[in-house]
Every structure is written in C-alpha cells, then in structure tokens.
Amino acid sequence: MSEAAGSTEESPVHVLYAAIEEAAGLLDVECARDKVLPILDMYGDALAQAVVAFRLGTGRKHEGELDCRFTTPLDVDPYALAVEHGLTPRTDHPVGALLSDIRDACPIDSYGIDFGVVRGFKKIWLVFPRNDLQAISKLAAIPSMPPSLGKSIEFFDRYGMGETVGLLGIDYKHKTVNVYFGEPPTGGFAPDAVRSMLREVDQAEPSDQMLELGRQAFGIYVTLNWDSPKVERICFAVATEDPTSLSVQLDPKVERFVKHVLAADPTTKFVYAVASQPDGEYYKLQSYYRWQSGVLDIMQLEDGALDNPV
Template identity: 70%
Template sequence: MSEAAPITRQDAVQALYSAIEEAAGLLEVEYAREDVLRVLNLYGGDLTQAVVAFRVATGARRSGELDCRFTVPHDLDPYQLAVDNGLLEKTDHPVSRLLADLRDNCPVDGYGIDFGVVGGFKKIWVVLPRTALQEVTKLAGLPSMPRSLGESLDFIARHGLGDTVGLLGIDYRHRTVNIYFGEPPAGGIAPESVRSMLREIDQAEPSEQMLRLGRQAFGVYVTLNWDSPAVERICFAVATTDPASLPVELDERIGMFVRHVRRADPDTKFVYAVASQPDGEYYKLQSYYRWGSGVPEIMQLPDGALADPV
C-alpha cells in the first residue's frame, strides 16, 4: 500500500483487514471477522497515517493468536472507548485507573492499542515524549501503579536496567503493566547479569539464545502485576531488518511469518524479543505493516539502530 496514495479511512480499514486475513490464514488462526472489523472501525480514525504492526509468539498458549497494534488519535480516551463499546468490562481494579493517573501526572505523546484477532482488545500503549522521559521513581509513586514497581526499584538500579521510562503497556485482560526503560544499558545486558536477575526473581535459567539477544538488546522491559511484589518477567528486544541474520534459531512459526512478510516487503522492519518465565522463555516477533517517522521515538531506538541492524 503506497503511503503517497490518497486513501479514505474506510480504505485503510479494509486494507488492514485484508492484511490480517492473509496473515491469519497463513498461521491457521481462526477468528471472527466482525470482531476484528469492530476494533478497526472504532479506533481507526487516524489509520491512514497510523504506525501499524503485527506480532506472533511462540508457545502453546500463544500459537493460535495473531496480534495487531496501531497508534490511535491523541485526542480520544482509548480506555473509555473500549468500556463504552463493550470491549472491556468496567471494573474497580486499579488497572482501570492507571491510564488516567499517567495522563494526569505525565506528559503523553500518544497512544496505541493492541488486540488479538482471536482474544480481542488487550492493551493500551502510552507513549511518553523522548524529550521528557519519566523517572521510574515518579511512576512508582502513582496511586494505581502496581506496588511491585516500588518494591523493585533496588532490583532495577542494581542491574542497571534504567532510570527512566519512555513507554508503558497496560494489559487489561491479564491485569499487568509493561514498563519500557528509556535508556537501556549501552552494549546490552551481559550474560552474567541476565542469569543473576532471572535467578533473583525465580525465572527459568536462560538459554544461550536468550543470552545472545540480551547482549544485543536495544530495549529492556519488565512486566508487573498487582498481586505480587516482584517482577513477573523480563524481556529483551533487538531491532533488525532481517531476523534470519540474528544469532538465534527462529521458531518454525516465526520463520514462516518472516518469510511471508519479507515476500510482500523486503524492507520491512522487525523487533525480535525474548521474554522470561518461571517455566521457560518464549519468543515474539513484531513486524511493521506501516512504519513511520515517529517509530524510533516510540521504541526509544538509538540513532542508527536499523541503519546498521543486528
């Protein structure tokens, strides 16, 4: 789809739906057409200009899903829109107040939404300005933030994960929050550091693949919930224009998706990530259906990260 071609909102919705349909067919993911179109029509006000990405993941619990995420108009309340239209249930849980707390206490550059073609609406992304990254200690003090962020400040500092945050992902289905550090350690995370931090939060011993990705990571994030004082998992992400060039063996499902995407657009950008779990890590690949000039800011990519990809 040419970015220069004048297209209407409905054209953009139909084009993205067609791309979802093709990818889901390749991955043998069964879904309800009406449910996907409902999300696209509700949030697609800026879809002609939005940054759009797909994500696939490994593991039995994730193999039957295809995620789509895209940026949405800055002037809407993405959480209230989801509740008003039955995509999320209204709840008294702190997760329902976190977006408002962030908006009231921090400068916000923009929002994104994340939905599974099978599982429905999942996350809201909150993008903070690259010129106004927020201190982790400040975010830990927000009333609705999981207390595990405050409880983990020493852990974050000791392992050098970062002092500031540039992006947050609020998962309403699983009631978790992803905290993306704005200034990851230069040169990635050393293998001994990866082993140490995972051991400290009772995660599985990392594989050699995970250690290699940690060393090359441009981004690090932690997942927190409201039921535990500890970090739930840690994720390391690398940016690339060719996942096959990474020093890892791609999962069969991810490899198939990469080949499909690169046939359509050989210049597609990817983010490949590994996430820890108590019972073993899993991998996920994000491909960009539409890239935009703001993506490096959203992702907190260092200058040249994709000009000289890993």
Template identity: 55%
Template sequence: MSGTSEAAELYSTIEESARLLNVACSRETVWPILSAFGDAFAHPGAVVAFRVATALRHVGELDCRFTTHPDERDPYAFARSNGLTPETEHPIGTLLSDVQKRCSVDSYGIDFGAVGGFKKIYAFFRPDDLQEASRFADLPTMPRSLGENGEFFARHGLDDRVGVLGFDYPSRTVNVYFNDVPAECFASSTIRSTLREIGMAEPSERMLKLGEQAFGLYVTLGWDSPRIERICYAAAATDLTTLPVPVEPEIETFVKSVPYGGEDRKFVYGVALTPHGEYYKLESHYKWKPGAMDFI
C-alpha cells in the same frame, strides 16, 4: 470517519494473514476495533505491526498493534464506550487516567488479537522526556511490585528510562518498557545475574546471544505479587538472518504469511523469561517510519 478505507484495508490484511496461519478470525471481533479507531490509520505517523509468540498461551493467535495520537479522546474510556472492553472495578481500570494526571503522554498504542479481541493500551512518552519508574510507584492503582523493585531498577540504571507503559486489561498486568538502556544490562554476565536476582529461569545460550543484541527491555508486573512476573529483551533487525540465533518454524511461517509496507522490512524479535522458562516472539512492522517508537 477519516481512515475508514485504511481500516478496511487492514482488516482484509489481518483476515488473509490469519487464514494463512490457521488462526480463527471473525469480523465481529476485529472490525469494531478497527472501525472505532479508524482515524488512527490515516495519521502520517501511524505505526502498525503484527506479532506472534511461541508460548502455549499464545498459540492460535495473531496480534495486531497500532498507534493512535492524542486528541480529546481517552483511549480506555473510548474503548469502553464502544463496547470493546468491559467495565471493571479492578485498579487497572483507572491506572491509565492516574498516569495521565501525573505526566504528559505523547501518543498511545492499541493491541488486539484476531481471536482475543481488545487487549492492551500503550502510553508512550517522548524520547526526550523519559519518565522515572519511582514517579509512578506511589500511585494507589499501580501494582506495589513497581515500588518493591525500585532499588533493583535504580541499581541497573533503569529508573529514569521509562519510555512506555503498557496496560493489559484481560491479564490485569502492567508492562514497564525501558529505553536507552545501559549497554551493561545486555552483557551475558549481567543478564545471568539479573535473572537470578529476580527469580527467573536460567537462560539458554540462545537467549544470551539474542540478549547481547537487544536495544531495550521491559518487565511485567501484576497486583497479586510483589515480584516481577516476566522480563523481556528485544532486538531489532531488517533481516532475520542477521540475528545471532535461528527462528522457530512457526515464526518462519508467520514471516511468510504477513505482508509489510515500504521498501524495507523491520522486525522486533524478543525473548521473554519467566520463573518457568523462556519463550520467543516476533513483531513484523506493516506500517512504520524511521524514528517512530517501537513496540516490543
């Protein structure tokens, strides 16, 4: 299979990075994913990134995500057939295929953990073909919270700005990523009122400073509640010292431990807010090209 050598190189990078971060990494968990999607790494437009987060549930994990461009292969069916994720009767098991029937998907992304294994699939839409959140709200497999919050999305100018949908199979949640977000959404006063409206924790001054530099945001939805479970604001940088906030010690360790390709390094630094507080995450691009869609 084309891309086998690239997959092997990436596995060695993950293994070494995990060691430096004191994260458990076994070949039995990681290699089957890289091997199954090996052709993705040979694609000239491939994007590969690593991520860590400060939330307790993310401690001891190193996440990796990569793009895979459309072919005749359905990425979720392919993952199941290769034993990467189990069959499920939960609606999330058919949601991606329902989305594919409703609109054209430009490319896909795969997310996995060095410890947790296969986790997510991302469906990317073309930048000139952003989708309307309301277009997906009536899908029987979609969390009802998408429709329940339709007025909220429309009022903030987000309804027609959906650039990516992310399907988290172990957590049984859906992420809705908004691109070309109106600048007003990142003003401190708007962030405060937005978080208050959807029942999130009061933001710290640090969060507000980072939010003012954000380029995009996303919300996390589940099937058990009509409410938005989490909202995340993300800022991009090639030098972390240019960010308006300091980074955590564990994130500094991550930056020193994972390599990057090309002459310039690129980071996406995000702050996620829940009803119980906030946490931070950093994505470091290992392989990317200008103009490629960012993960958040």
C-alpha cells in the same frame, strides 16, 4: 504483508482488516471478524495515519493467535472508548484507573492499542515524549500503579536498566503492566547479569539464545501485576531489518512468517524479543505493516539503528 506491497481506494478499516486476514492466514489463524471489526470501526479514517504492527509469539500461550497493534489519536481516551464499546468491562480494579492517573501525572506523546485477532481487545499503550522520559520513582508514586514497581527500583538500578521509562503497556485482560526501559548498558546485558536477574525474580535459567539476545538488546521491559511484590516477567528486544540474520535460531513458525513478509516487502522493520517465564521462555516477533519515522522515537533508537542493530 506491508502497506508498501499494495494500495487500494477502500476505506482504512477495510484495508487494514484485509491485511490482518492475510497475516493471520500465513499462520493458519482464523481471524474473528466479530472481534476485529468493532475495534477498527472505533477509529475509522484515523487508521490511515496509524503506525500498524503485527505480533506473533511462540509457546502454548500464544498458539492460534496473532496480535495487531496500532497508534490512536491523542485527543481520544482509548480506555473510555473501549469500555463504551463493550471491548473491556468497567472495573473497580486499579487497572481501570491507571491510564487516567498516569495522564494526570505525566505528559503523553501518543497512545496505542493491542488486540488479538481471535481473542479481541487486550492492551493500551502510552508513549512518553522522547525528550521527557518519566522517572521510575515518579511512576511508582501513582496511586493505581502496581506496588511492585516501587519495590523493584533497586533491582532495576542494580542491573543497569536505567532510571527512566519511555513506554507503558496496560493489559486489561490479564491485569498486568509492561514497563519499557530504553537505556540498556553499553554492550547490552552480559550473560552473568541476565542469569542473576532472572534468578532473583524466580524465572527459569536462560537458554544460550536468550543470553545472546540480551547482549544485542536495544531495550528491556518488565511485566508487573498487583498481586506479586516481584517482577513477573523480563523481556529483551532486538531491532532488525531481517530477523533471519540474527545470530540465533528462529522458531520455525516465526521464520516462515518472516520469509513471507520480506518477500512481499523487503523494507519491513522487525523487533524480535525473548521473554522469561518461571517454566522457561518464549519468543515474540513484531513486524511493521505501516512504519513511520516516529517509531524510532517510540523505540528510543537513533536514526540508522535498524541498519546495523547488533
């Protein structure tokens, strides 16, 4: 369940598609060939150099789905390519202009895309250079950015999320934006702070597991949209080489997937995360099918952080 587990002389598209089918099969998810192959075909041989990860989530919203994400060449506009190939419709909504507006205002280190093996294309990721993270105030001034980003600056500052952003995700399907902070307070986010921040943005009371992951988080990200003045969702992420070693109980589906992945490749890297919702919380596991040293820069982690993530 990682590239280290085997190799082939087949094309990068066929190799990755086979890995996606295998991963989906572990979760009893039927891979939609007509949704997945057109996405892979857009990038062809470039997939051989891409960082690739799989992500699954708990809860009804994520039932029957597996996400795949991979980095894409910097010299190709991933949004224009997705529109050209009919993966997402051209729109007058600000979400359609956001990538271009960010690119005009900020340096971009790399791109990535995210899709479901059942529901197809979802997101584009923009990674800022590790030595040139972007200030919240600068991003909030971008014309097509959700106004809630600027309205939440005091909220971010109050809870020690930091003033800079390393990664943005634009969800074209749901018309939302993920903003990733990589500077959690020393010692993580204290339980009282987690409870307070969730209460302030009308989220459900956190479970003990969420509070524990908040303490261990290497980063935090928020989800924003254009229709609400508040943060829509908050997520705490923990990096680890073995999610079963974390001091929280894994969802049975997640645990089964982890065991399969580690059996195939014990060196696989993971990110385990918990996300808030107004009616509760859900969990997400990301496993890396193909890892590169540059992923640590994307995650804003120091060398060796995954050896002792907590």
